[in-house]
Amino acid sequence: MPGVASNSDDLALIPHSPTNSHTIALHHTVKPPISRLSIAWARGNSLRVAVIRKPQAGESDDEPGGQVVEVKLGVDEADIYEAQWRRIAYGSVTPFAVLQSRKNLNTNAYNADLPAYVIEYSREINSLLGNQKVLPDPVIEDPKTVLQRVDEPTFSKAAWELMEIFFADKQSDGWIPERLVDWLSDYDNLIHGEQPTIYSRLVDFQTELVNLQAVEEDPKYWDVLSAALAVGWLDIVVKLLRLHSSYQHNQIGSRETENGLVETVVVLVSKMPRLRPNLSAGKLGECFDNKPDFVKAWEKWRGQITKLDCSAFWLQCGHQDTREGLKKLLQIMLGNASVLSATTFHWVELFIGHFLYIRPFTVGMESMYNLAQKCMQFKPGSSPHKLMELLNGILGENTEVVLAECSRSFGSWMITHAIELLTAGSTQADILLHEERNNLGGICIEELHRLVYAQVLSSHALTWQIAPIYLASCKKQGMGLLEILLYKQPVGHNQVLLKNIEICRMYELDNVGANAMKIAGVHHWKHGKKGSGVFWLQQAQDEFRLNRIAQQLFDFVGKSVSDESFKQWEGLIELLGSQSKAAGGLDFLHKYRDFKRSLQQVTDIACIDAARKASEALILLMKNPSTPQRFWLSLLYDSVKLLNWKERTLLNVPQTNLLLNKLQELSMARLRPDFIEADLPPQALSSVRLALATNLGRAILEE
C-alpha cells in the first residue's frame, strides 16, 4: 500500500504472515545517546524523522541537539534513475488519460474497439520504458562482433512486454511461443543470476573470440553455437558458423566437404520455418502465418535435416570437432530433448527450446504452464528471479501472484499502469480488480493502486501536479485524497497557489480552492502585504475575515470620523479596488465612503442634490446588515445636519422610523457589557434623538 516497497503480501489474497516486515536503516549523524524520535509525514509518502539527542552535562553549546532526516518510502524502480523515472511518470500520463476517456465513452456495451485501444496504450507505455540508444553504423562491420545491442533493456520494460504478450496483444495470440522467443532474445541478459545464461556465455565467448585462430578447435565455440540455436538466435548461429576456418581461402581447397557441411547447416538454420507473420530485419527463418503451410514446410525442413543427418558426407569430414558440433546442431533442430536440456542453462531457455523444436504448436496457458513446470524440474538450480516469478504467475493465470509480483518488484507505477493490461486480458482479472471490498473501505484493488501511485507522485515537488489525473480516475476516494493533497501545498508561494487554484477549478473543488486563497490572504495580511491579503480574501469570498478587516480599518482610522482621517482611509479603500462589493465588510466601507463624500459636498443650503444623495446613502448604510452597530451613532450624529435640513425634510416617515428603530436598538445594546461606546460627545445620542423626532414630525406634516 502507500508505496512501501517490500514483501507486499498485502496484495495477495492470502493471510498475512508476521515475518514479512522488513527493516529500513535510517542513517543520521547524531552522537548517542538518542532520547527520542519524533515523526511527521511530509507530502506523499515521505516520512520525516527528527532524531533528538539527550543533552549531556559539560558539553559545548556547539554540539547539535539532533537531526531531521527524510525517508522516501516506496521509492522503487531500482534500475531506473530518478530523472528518468520522472520522464516515464510524465510520459505515461497522456496514454493513461486517453485510455480512461476511451473506456468511459462506452461503459455499458461491449467496447469492440477496446482491444485496439489497449494495445495502443501498451505500445506507448512500452516505448517510454525503452532506452533507445542510437548507435552509429560502423564503417567496417567487424565480423567478430556476434552480439549487438542497440538498447539497454530494463527489468520494467521486460516485465511490461511479458504482460503485453499475454494480456494485451490479442492479435498475436496464435504465435505467443514465437513472441516469447523474441522476448528472451531481448532480455536473456536480465535473468542472469548466480547461474550463467546463454547470453552471459556468449558475452564471455565474444571476448575470447579475438584471440582464437581456429574457432572450431575450441569446444566453447560449439557450446555457444548449440546454446544460441536452442533458443532460436539464428542470426547469431549463422554468424558464428561463418567464422569456421573452412571458409578461409587458404583452407577451402583442403576442407571442401567440411565447409560444405557447415554451409548446409547454415542454410538449414536460415530456412527454419517459423509460425509467425513476420520477422524483424536481420532475423532469420521463413515465416508462415497459417498452420497448414507451416506444417508442410516444417515436415519438409525436418526431412532435409534427417537426410543430412544420415548423409555419407560425414564420413568424409576429417575434423572431428566440426563433425560432432554440427551433428549436435542437427539434434537440436530435430528436437532431441536431452540435447536441448544439456545445452541450455536456465529453465526459461529450455522452455523456449521446447517451443521452437519440440512443441511448436503449443497453445493455451495450461499446456504452457505445465511445460514451464517440467522445465523447472529439469533446471532446478535457477535462482528466484522477479521476471521469472512474474512469468510463472502469468502462465499459472494467477492474477493475485501477478499483482503481488508487480507491486513487490516493480513498484506502484508499474502496477497502476499494468492493471489496464490485466483487466483487458481476462474477465476473471477484471472481476477481481474491480470488485469493491469492505476491507479497503469500499474501493476496488484498481482504485487502491491508483491512490497509492498518486501518493508516490505527491511526494515530489516536480511530480505532484500529475497526481490529480490518476486521482480523477478513482471513482470513490480519489477526490478525497486530492483535497488533502491540495491542502498540503505551500500556498504562501504564489506559483503554487496559482497551480492549486487551476487544479481546483478543473476538478470543481471550489471549497478547497477558496481555502487555499484564504490561507494565502491571511498570510499576506499578517505579513504586511495588506493589499494582496485583501485581494486573496476577496477571491476566497471570505466575508467573515473581510468584515474583521473592515473593522480593523475603522480602528485604524480612529473612532471619530474627522475629515482628516477620512482622507487617510479613503485611499486605503481605493487601493482595495472595486471588486470588494461582494464582501460585506468592505461593501460597507464603500457605502460609507460614498456617504461621507456626499456629506462633505453639503456646504450650504444650496446643495440640495448633495444633501439628498447623502441621506440616501445614510439609509442604505443603516439598512445594510453588515454595517457594524458601533458605527450607527457616529453615522447618525454626522447626519444631524441632514435631519435638520431647513428647506424641507430629506427623509420620509418610514425612513425616519427606520432610523428611530436603529436608535432604540442601540440604546438597548448599550446595556450589554460588551458594548463599545463610540468616541462622541456625551450629548450625541440626545441630539440625534431630538433631530429624528423633529424630522418625523415635519415629515408627517408634509405628507
Place this chain on the structure above:
Amino acid sequence: MEKALLTLEKGTISSAWNYCGQRFATGSVNGTLTIFDSVDPSSSSFTLTSKSKVHDTSIVKVVWVPPEYGDAVACIFSDGGFSIWEEVAEDPEHVQWVLCKSFEGNSNQAQVLDIEFGVFLNSLKLITAYSDGLVKVFELPDPLDLKNWQLQAEFQNVIDSVAKFGKVVSLSASISWNPQRGEQQSSFAIGFNSDIPLLNSTKVWEFDLDHQRWLPVAELALANDKGDPVYTVSWAPNIGRPYEIVATATNKGIAIWHIGVDANQVGRLSVEKVALLSGHEGGAWQMEWDMSGMTLATTGDDGRVRLWQSNLNGVWHEQAAIQPTT
C-alpha cells in the same frame, strides 16, 4: 532513500512541522522557540530564520495553528502553562514572532498536558487537556486576532457525567481532532494516563450544534481495558471510507478502531476494535497517519519507527520498521 534536512539546536526536545512541511518549529529545554524555513517549495534545504526565548522553562510540545489563522504556534511548557506565538510583520522586511496569548500555569493549578486545534464552520477551536482530568474547549471569535479566546466548554473525560472523583493525578493526555474538513460534525478523541481508571479510556466527543454542547459519542476501550492508561491517540484522515479509523496506544499495545458514522438511538456510534498491534516495548509515544489514512507510523520506547498497514483481508500488520543508525 534518505536525506538529512536540518540539524537541531542543542537542547531541542520538541518539534512540529507546519501544514505543508515547509516550516519547522522546535522547542528547547531552556524555553527557546526556533523556526526553520525552506524558501523554495521545491527544495528541501532548511535554514534557521528565527530564534526567540519564549519562556523560562522547557517547551515540551509545539503545535502549529491551522494556516487559515496565520503562521502561529502554541508552546506547552513544563510548568504546565502554554502560550500562542505568531509571526507578523508591519512590512515584509520586518518579520517577528510576537506573543498573542499566554495561559499561565503554576504548581498550584492544574497543568495543561496536551492541546490541539481544530477548524469547524469558520471557527477555530482549541482543545486543552489538564492534569486534573478536565477538558477545556476555547474558541477564537475573531479569526484575525489570536489574542482573544473564549472558553466554550469545560468537562471531564467520562461517559457518565454524574461520576465524581477526588484529586486526579494525570501524567499525560492525548487529543486528536477529527481531521475531516467540510460541513460534518466537529469531533475529537481524547485519552488520559491518570490514576483514575474512569478518566483514562479514549472517548470521542462530538459537538451537538442544536444544544451547543460537547457529547461523548463513543468509548474506544473494551470492557476489560477501560482503565488502561492511554499514551497517545491519532485520528486517521478519511478520503472516503464509510467509517472512521482511530488508533490508540495503551500499555497493551496499539489498537486500531473502526467507528461508524451514524449514531444509534442513545447517540452512540458503533465501534469495533479491528487490531491490537504490539511492537514498541514499553509503549508508543507518537502515532502519525499518512495523508491517505492507510499507513500508520509510530515511535516508541524501542527507538524505532514502525509502519503499520492493513492487507486486503483487513488484517493489520507491521509493514516495515525504521532503525536509526549512524
